[in-house]
Amino acid sequence: MNEKKKLTLKDIGRELGISVSTVSRALKEHPDIAQETIKLVKDYAESNNYVPNLLAVNFRKNRTFNIGLIVPELVHHFFSTVISGAISEANNQGYNLMVSQSNDILKDEVLASRAMLNSSVDGLLISISNETHEGKHILEFLEKGKPVVQFDKITEKLPTPKVIVDDKDGASAAVKHLIEEGFTKIAHIRGREDVKNASERCEGYKNALKVAGLENHDYWIKTCIKISEQEGYDFTKELMEGENPPNGIFCITDLVALGSMRYLKENGYAIPKEVGIMGFSNWMLSSVVSPRLSSVEQHGFQMGVESTKLLLEMIKKQDVESIQTVELKTELIVRESSRMSNSEM
Template sequence: MTEKRKLTLKDIARELGISISTASRALKEHPDIAEDTIRLVKAYAEKHHYVPNTLAVNFRKNRTFNLGLIVPELVHHFFSTVISGAIDTAKKNGYNILVSQSNDILADEVMACRTMLASSVDGLLISISNETVEGVHLKEFLEEGKPVVQFDKITDHLNTPKVIVDDFNGSYMAVKHLIGQGFRKIAHIRGRTEVKNASERAMGYKQALLDHGLELREEWVKGCKLIHEQEGYDFCKELMESKNPPDAIFCITDLVAMGVLKYLKEKSIQIPEQVGVMGFSNWKLAEIVNPGLSSVDQHGYEMGQKAVLKLIDLIKNHDVENDEIIELKTNLIIRGSTTSTKNSDKVTLQ
């Protein structure tokens, strides 16, 4: 059986005895076209299931109205909220989003970028992998005149707009909250040293301890490589089995904090009476676990919105040399993992 040929504007014009331009303007309800002609053309198009060739139209405009979006992980609460914000905002502005993931591996990120370029996206949104440093492959977009907007995980080696959260202040406020709840021996399970947002969170942690006269012990700082739940579990085990265990643990992400909670529960260590736990990103899971996990809200949906609007603005203005920083404010979501009526060491901090 042969495939049915797609109806074209030329077909409509020939069948109705009008010019192609008249058929095109009638479908757009142009004021110069008579109402009867508009009704006739639209009725014929609807009856024969005419679908406009947007690809050809966009080709003439030298635009595809497609945006590329690359994240480290698709199955990740924070990035899924970013993607939702990006897709909703793009749709409202007449754009589509093509989504891919790097698996936090540089080689996969390079391949995803090359695929996006081959697909002729108008611009790229990206949260870089843990292995990405200079982002040479991203400069290929700029050389093609296609703007790039980085978000969340970024590199300063690339001269592009960046949409970030105030990681330093979010971390600082999280640790300050723990101190206010009476915790004095606060550990940190951090991210990779070469990743900018992980470093900002680690600096916020250290500064909060210094500003409140608490001890900073290197053996209380553990470094993740994969940022997985198992790392949280393993590092919590190390910390709690050490000669000088902490009384609170601040984690680089909620996923790592889930591993910490799992270990503490297995060992029947009371949360937060014996050990307080604080996460970062405010996953949906943080509400569901018992006790609820206190966390720093990164506002992923808003980040996706801001990143798309910035990228569209760059596309419209043919601007690829732009290093604007858009910083979103974080806020603490306090739940049961850090608050206890039994804690008599609570203090009020200014």
């Protein structure tokens, strides 16, 4: 059986007795075309299953209408919400999103970015890996006239726009809350020292202690490498078995905080009566563990939307030189793990 021939603009024009350009503009509802003609063309196209040749359209516009997005982890509550926001905004503007992950490894990030570039994406959204510092592979996009927007985990060494949250203020608010609840000896299980958002959160922690005039010891700061639940467990063990154990712990992420809580519960510590715990990121699990975990909301969906809006605007303007920074505010989410009073806050 012969495959049915695909209907073209020329076919529609011939059947309706109008030019190909009129058919094209009618399908796009061009203001110069009469409403009767638009309806006639659209009705005919729909009844005859007309499918536009997007490849040809995109070729003429020198665009693929695909954008790339690379995150450290796909199976991660925060990044999954960022991806959802990015997909929503991309689809609203007629773009498709190609998603990949770096596994927080530079080598994997380079492979993912080169694959995106070879796929001729029109631009790239990226949250860099913990091992990325120079980002030469990302500069390759700019060299080819394709804009890049960094979000969440960024490096200042790349001349691109950035969409971030106010990590320092969010951390400061979290520690201030612990202090207001009566916790006076507060430790911090932080992220890697060479990662910007981890350093911002650590600075916010230190600032809050300084303003309150509380103890601030280097041995109360523990540094994660993998940002894992097990590191939260192991570092909490070190802190609680030390000579001057804390009565409050602020963790770099909720995952680390869950490890901290696991150690405390296994060893008979009452949360928050004896030790208050605060996370960061507001994972879905935070609201279902017992006790429910206090955290800091990063508004991942909004970050995905704002990052995509910025990238698509640059694509339309053919702009690869913008270096603006968009900073989103965090929100303190107080639950049982840090609240000494019984009343809701």
